[in-house]
Amino acid sequence: MQYVTRESAFHRLHPLTKLIFAIVVVALAVLTADTMMLTVLAAGVVAVAIASGLARDLLRQVPLLISLAVSLLILTVLTIRSGETLCYLIPPSVPVIGGALPVTVGAIDLAVAMSLRFAAMLFAFQLLVISTQPRDLVHLLDRLRMPVDYTLMFLIALRFIPSLQLEAKRIHEAQLARAYNPGKGVAGKVRGLFPIIIPLVSNTLGKATVLGLTIDLRGYRSGKRTPMRELSPGRADYAGICCMGVAAVGYLAVLIL
Amino acid sequence: MSPETALSLKDVSYTYPGSETPALKRINLTVAKGEIVFVTGPTGAGKTTLALAASGILYHDYGGTLKGQVSILGRNVRDYRDMSEIGRHLGVVFDDADAQLIFTTVEEEVASGLENLGLSRDEMRRRLQEVMESTGITALADRAPHTLSGGQKQRVAIAATLALGTEILILDEPTAELDTEATAAVSTVLQRLAREGTAVLVVEQKIGELAAIADRMIIIEDGTIVADGTPGQVMRNERAPSTPLTGNRRMIPRCSDASPIISVHGLVHRYDGIEAVAGIDFEVSPGEIVAVVGENGSGKTTLIKHFNGLLRPTDGSVIVAGLDAATTPISELARHVGLVFQNPDTMLFADTVEEEVAFGLENIYPGASGERIEAALHEVGLLHRRTVYPRSLSRGERQRLAIACVIAMKPDVIVLDEPTTGLDARESGRVMEILERLREEGHAIVMVTHDMRVGATCADRIVRLKQGKIVQDGETYQEDTCPRLCSMSPGRAPFTGSTLSPN
Numbered sequence: 001m002q003y004v005t006r007e008s009a010f011h012r013l014h015p016l017t018k019l020i021f022a023i024v025v026v027a028l029a030v031l032t033a034d035t036m037m038l039t040v041l042a043a044g045v046v047a048v049a050i051a052s053g054l055a056r057d058l059l060r061q062v063p064l065l066i067s068l069a070v071s072l073l074i075l076t077v078l079t080i081r082s083g084e085t086l087c088y089l090i091p092p093s094v095p096v097i098g099g100a101l102p103v104t105v106g107a108i109d110l111a112v113a114m115s116l117r118f119a120a121m122l123f124a125f126q127l128l129v130i131s132t133q134p135r136d137l138v139h140l141l142d143r144l145r146m147p148v149d150y151t152l153m154f155l156i157a158l159r160f161i162p163s164l165q166l167e168a169k170r171i172h173e174a175q176l177a178r179a180y181n182p183g184k185g186v187a188g189k190v191r192g193l194f195p196i197i198i199p200l201v202s203n204t205l206g207k208a209t210v211l212g213l214t215i216d217l218r219g220y221r222s223g224k225r226t227p228m229r230e231l232s233p234g235r236a237d238y239a240g241i242c243c244m245g246v247a248a249v250g251y252l253a254v255l256i257l
Numbered sequence: 258m259s260p261e262t263a264l265s266l267k268d269v270s271y272t273y274p275g276s277e278t279p280a281l282k283r284i285n286l287t288v289a290k291g292e293i294v295f296v297t298g299p300t301g302a303g304k305t306t307l308a309l310a311a312s313g314i315l316y317h318d319y320g321g322t323l324k325g326q327v328s329i330l331g332r333n334v335r336d337y338r339d340m341s342e343i344g345r346h347l348g349v350v351f352d353d354a355d356a357q358l359i360f361t362t363v364e365e366e367v368a369s370g371l372e373n374l375g376l377s378r379d380e381m382r383r384r385l386q387e388v389m390e391s392t393g394i395t396a397l398a399d400r401a402p403h404t405l406s407g408g409q410k411q412r413v414a415i416a417a418t419l420a421l422g423t424e425i426l427i428l429d430e431p432t433a434e435l436d437t438e439a440t441a442a443v444s445t446v447l448q449r450l451a452r453e454g455t456a457v458l459v460v461e462q463k464i465g466e467l468a469a470i471a472d473r474m475i476i477i478e479d480g481t482i483v484a485d486g487t488p489g490q491v492m493r494n495e496r497a498p499s500t501p502l503t504g505n506r507r508m509i510p511r512c513s514d515a516s517p518i519i520s521v522h523g524l525v526h527r528y529d530g531i532e533a534v535a536g537i538d539f540e541v542s543p544g545e546i547v548a549v550v551g552e553n554g555s556g557k558t559t560l561i562k563h564f565n566g567l568l569r570p571t572d573g574s575v576i577v578a579g580l581d582a583a584t585t586p587i588s589e590l591a592r593h594v595g596l597v598f599q600n601p602d603t604m605l606f607a608d609t610v611e612e613e614v615a616f617g618l619e620n621i622y623p624g625a626s627g628e629r630i631e632a633a634l635h636e637v638g639l640l641h642r643r644t645v646y647p648r649s650l651s652r653g654e655r656q657r658l659a660i661a662c663v664i665a666m667k668p669d670v671i672v673l674d675e676p677t678t679g680l681d682a683r684e685s686g687r688v689m690e691i692l693e694r695l696r697e698e699g700h701a702i703v704m705v706t707h708d709m710r711v712g713a714t715c716a717d718r719i720v721r722l723k724q725g726k727i728v729q730d731g732e733t734y735q736e737d738t739c740p741r742l743c744s745m746s747p748g749r750a751p752f753t754g755s756t757l758s759p760n
Contacts, residue, residue, distance in 0.1 A: 134361045176588075216341045216344055217343070
């Protein structure tokens, strides 16, 4: 998840508008567990992405969302029994343990709601990140009086995730060249991680010192900053905030009524 | 102290936390405003420690025992509040370029420091444009740091520090991964800054372009300054290296009728629509050392990754030991092609040197005998270090261990990506001697280097790439790439990882 250079309508919005958008979506998502409402919310975020030409970037998160949804489904089915029973993981005809793991409507509902909630929040946050230069985000968070350490932490997390992925890929390639073969079974898989994880962690820790020094030497802790670009909200921002307001009020009205 | 003195170290000794032996011993050094001082020395001599001491980082950030006095612009580093305060006067370019790039686009990176200086927006834009142009990164403005090559990252890191416009600049290995063109661009910028009064302290392993522009050259060995003078004086007085890169190489006539172990035909590789390799035909025979050279981004690494299946061709074919590298599993190709990556830390994970070598060997030949491990470690001169934790080895030893890991598997072809980067002449010489012996045993060696001189002195054949195509394939390098410094010294440079030959 990283800033994408493009000329989309969403890119042109003021960072504050986009931040408000993300916060509103997160707030609306946690207010309800109703699958219909959450579907509307997630679809709304996707619609904004499509209108801005950023839908393809959002698609990259789909594999993650699917694996999350499947894990949630397994978890809820194993732990929650509520509502009508649809079937049993172990058929009732099996002696002794038969009928022990019922699949209930409540468990499936909760898994679907959680997945939709997560999808809406992730998409909204991703829209903010891919359309806003980190520098503008830093200035915005600065203006909002967020402590500089937290702002930098946020920035570094954004910046170094792709670097870590790249480093992991490089290490993986280096081990593949030594005929590395991830083991079989759970124990084998865990053991198979060592040749990747150990160099990754050691190399990353080595970079941390240089990173901290660079931040200090560039004066990032001095607190006084003059943004090179002063962004001010335009008509599109006011229109966007109005639309968000109307949509949020409508959403809340449906929830309450 | 003279008002013109920018940096001064008086009797400075330093011992790292947890270490008993000092890394610096009674160092005395001054750098005046407008002066370029070039510091060099073998691997592990204390060059980086000297740069860290001079910048105040050792005192403010590292702990350990620091004796003597370090002053920046006439003020003791102990009197500065922290590194942020020092950062207003002094910029540091560290050797790890990647760790210094904080932002997600190149332009943001260079602008980031400018925004903290209280300049007007017009002045910021002017400086930004000027610095990006002078370091040749204008075209990269919108690129994300993680998509850049090592050399490009290094240029961005330099630009971000130059933009701060500090009175003092300290650069640790700033050109280690730069090709000749980019190095020349950095030299020009540093010369201009020095003329404008900036004090510049450069630490480099490689004696090249930057030494040629220096006013003073210092050689440090085992934490002590052993030579200090103009580059010409120092070079004249310095002894020849104990193990020159070229060694006493026995030229082995290549058997022209030997069938090639690698055959590449019409190879094309595209990343996201960009042709990194654009139609390459070439062959490698057993018992030859081939250097693949070219500027940063010319497609060298992309090419060699096809030999062991890490990349598969977009078009064309790669045949290795009779196997089609487009379809053969990597684990099968690993029996025939060993790849030594540029940075040995990419692969080291085991608890002992011995286990590290055993890893690859056992992946291919389960239950392989310890004799092969011993033989590989003996070959690279690390047998006496077999029980040591690999990451505690020196940079040169780690590089040799990486080679041992590959040669234990006895592949037909050994491919090395930048085998001498970060190594001094002695260590580079040892690596080259190992490669010579392997060649004599019949292995084919392919080494990739951005440093044309390594190829020129060590290989039987040089294949030069430019924009993904072979522009030269012959026994000698046909272009004069020797930097200006060559004309300064009658002998060989003492610590260059890429020996400078006057010829």
